[in-house]
Amino acid sequence: MDLSYLRLTTSEYSIAVITVLEYPSLRPVRVTVGYAEPPIPYIPGLLAFREAPAAYTAYQRLGEKPDLLIVDGHGRSHPRKAGIATHLGVALDTPSIGVAKKRLTGDPCTYNNLPALCLDDEPVAIIHQVTAKRRIYISVGHRVSLTTAYTLVKRMLKPRRTLPQPTYIADKLTKRAKQVDACKPPEPDIEKCETILLEEAERLA
């Protein structure tokens, strides 16, 4: 799941895209979109309150519920140990993992000899170097251990990419949605939009 924003003369909309992939083939099998008007501005630590609405809406459009939700943001590596990955996992009652591109909080430490982030001496995220320049922060969302989260995310990382395939595709699609008429708020043709985006996902796979 990933989000993007769109400014219209009157208001601002958040567009959430959930891309369901088959594992371990990583083939896209389904795409859903969800819209909302952000309730609050972006405030570090309160991301879930701004982005969860659209994500929740997109999730409700899923026919078969996925086995795992990968969220763009932190889970346990949060000031209150409950970032957006945790919020969504609990609210949707589904296993979830947080994959963030930047650190929010936590001190450098190690976990099983791996670079990590700790809070109260507890490992809350594993830092994974994806390129010489970039790194990602993998954390527990809900019902998945840190070790399992780390293993799964690594298995969804393709050679040249900085993000796990599900997040990579969702990120591309949420931006593409703003270019597709059928996807544009305030009155999108959701069915048509999702069909177009799924085809786009297959091209990116």
Add this chain to the structure above:
DNA sequence: GCGACAG
């Protein structure tokens, strides 16, 4: 008062 600060 100063630095840190997911998307």
Add this chain to the structure above:
DNA sequence: ATCTTGTCGC
């Protein structure tokens, strides 16, 4: 996240 000109490198 979004905006936004130019630039380095394959």
